[in-house]
Amino acid sequence: ANQIDGFYWDFGNGYVPFFAVIGAYNILMYGDNGYQQAVDTVPNAIDSFNYMGVTNPIPDQILYFGDQVDINISNLFGSPNPGPIIVTISANTNPEIVTATLEDSILTLIANEVAGISNIALTGNDGVMDCVYQFDVHVVDPTARYVLILDLDTTPTGETLRNSIANFYTSGDVIVTNDLTSYPLSNADAVFVLLGIYSNNHILSEAEAAPIVEYLNNGGKVYMEGGDTWYYDTQTSLQPMFHLNAISDGSGDLSGVVGHDFLEGMSWSYSGENSWIDHLAPADGAVAIFSHSAGSYDCGIAYDSGNYKTIGCSFEITGLGGANSLDDAVEGIIDFFGIAGPQLAVPQNFAVTELGVASWEAPDSETLIGFNVYLDNNLVAQLGLETDYTFSGLSHGHTYVAGVTALYIEGESEEVQYTFTYSGTEADDNEFQLQTKLLNNKPNPFYLQTTISYQLSSKNEKAQISIYNVKGEKVKTFSELVADKGLGYLVWNGKDEAGKEVSSGIYFYRLETEERTFTKKMILMKK
Structure with missing residues (x-):
């Protein structure tokens, strides 16, 4: 089909x-x-x-915690042989995510309270031959929030955009997919649709557009980019919701981009794909936010209906660079959509004694991974989860401005400052020494990726972190760890050395130095 x-x-x-x-x-x-x-x-x-074949395929399923669905599979398979077809469940890759049972031709799926994906395989046997059919079951936490990137570009840029969005969106995951049906739009704070530039573009179909239209009508936020989707391609019910006018099919002359409205004063060079860039103009109620640097046409339009918000572009946003960065553009879009999330909590009760001893209280957060310490706006230390630091090299009678920020998986908090005058008789040149240790990974359990934090006593200490499965088999090694003046961290995406996704389950991560070994446990919930 x-x-x-x-x-x-x-x-x-x-x-x-x-x-x-x-x-x-x-x-x-x-x-x-x-x-x-x-x-x-x-x-x-x-x-x-x-030969046997599949006559009535089962689509991928999306279930929330506790949901149950019953599927009649009596006509799933067809066969040229006259005998009955016996169907069995031959695989359920993650039974902790979904329970699957089969009785009297009714396949029952029950979503457990573990988010993730399980692949279900059904095998039909007609007494002569077998036929196997597989589909995925996505189990979603009903309280989960995320930003979806629907990357349909045949030269995908979704991962680059994901990394930028994650710098500003702190309310949940940023997920890249090429199948919009894999995740409920009702849980999405925003949807980014990437259609590409000719000849590597995807032509949006009405079937693909319909759920996005419904999402917008329910108050959604959508960014969509494509070189031909506005002027040349057959229009769907989605494009008119962006309130932009497509003036012409354009050409390949987009060398630079300037910002307007909430991006006023910004400018970028453009290195993305560059052919048949549609010329755009705002319709009633919309505003231009991107235009050709020569001022000859607009290439990005923002619209706020009062119910939903859209941004339509005719170029690849990941091609922006130069005077301003991709992050500058993405931050403006996230702010326009109003989805940046809560401010990251700052350290509390920060104070510094006259002898240069700083102390503070840690914010209550599961994603906290450490602290940055500043002196007169200069970074002097990156710490783990300890909540004190002794400044060195201070001069008697001199006044300093000390600062501390909290580091999270999502980013860095605002700085809290404290002014003090040093009353010591001489500078203490011995820096505060950290102990080598392995910290907790966060989040744990995790679905897409997890951050493993660690401390090294010095930046020259040789260390590596290895990840093992429950059989004791090494699946991934991170060598040449870096932790200048304290905290270091790395991100594991659930893949082995060959780049293949590992199965869900319990894994152990081990920090090994020349003198000591530390081991902790984590749980991966993804196929």
């Missing part, structure tokens, strides 16, 4: 294959203009009727 749908959209853009060969179970086996290729495919199409 997906292949047929793909050819359907090719038809709509002027490409019509002359020959189509369809085999058993409506599987498109060939569609193009080569006569001989079509003829050669026919025997395979005929032969396909001699």
Whole structure:
């Protein structure tokens, strides 16, 4: 069905294959203009009727904690043989996420209170041969919030955008996907749709647009970029909601971009893909936020309906750089959408004695990983979770401004300052010495990625962190750890040395130095 749908959209853009060969179970086996290729495919199409196949596929499921769904699978498989087809559950990759049972042709799925994805495999046997069908079950925490990046660009840029958004969005995860049905839009604080630039662009279909339209009508926020989606491509019900006018198909002349409205005063060079960049202009109620640096046309329009908010662009935002950065543009968009989340809590009761001994209280947060200490606006130490520090190299009678910030997985808090006059008789040149230790990973359990924090007694200490499964097999090693003046941290994305996703379960992470070894446990809940 997906292949047929793909050819359907090719038809709509002027490409019509002359020959189509369809085999058993409506599987498109060939569609193009080569006569001989079509003829050669026919025997395979005929032969396909001699095998089992899937007649009524089960779509991927999205369930919230505690949800139950019953699916009739009596017509899931088809067979050329007359005997009954016996269906069994042959795999459930993460039974802690979803419970799957099969009785009297009814497949029952129950979502447990563990977020993640489990792959369900059903095997049909007609007494002669087997056929296997697989689908995913996504279990979602009903309280979870996130930003979704729907990356449909054939030269994807979603990961680069994700990293930038994560610097400013602190209310949940930033998730990159190419399947909008994998995550409930009702839990999304914003959706970013990346369609690409010709000839690596994706043409938005009405089926893809419809759930985004519904999301906007329910008060959503959507950013969408594409070089052809505004002027050249067939329009869906989504594009008009952006309140922009597509003036022309454009060309490949976008060398620089300037900002307007909430991006006023900013300018960027542009290094993204650059062909047929649609020329845009704001319609009633909308404003231009990006335009060609030569002032010849707009290429980014923002609109606030009072119910929903949109930003439509005709270039790749990840191509911005130069005088201002990608982060500058993304921060403005996050602020416009109003989804930055709560301010990161600062350290409390910060004070410094006349002898240069600083102390404070840590904020109550599960994502706190350490502190930065400043003296006269200069960073002097990066600490772990200890809440004191002794300044060194101070001069008697001199007045200083000390500062401290809290470090979180999400970023750094605002600085808290304290002014003091040093009354010591001589400077203490011995820096506060940290002990080497392995700190807790956060979050734990985790779904997409986790941050492992550690302390090293000196920046020259040789150390590495290795990750092991419950069998004692090493799956990943991080060597040459860096922790200048204290805290260091690394991010593990749940993949092994080969870049392959590991299964969910219990893992151990071990800090090894020349003198000591530290080990802690973490739980991964992702297939």
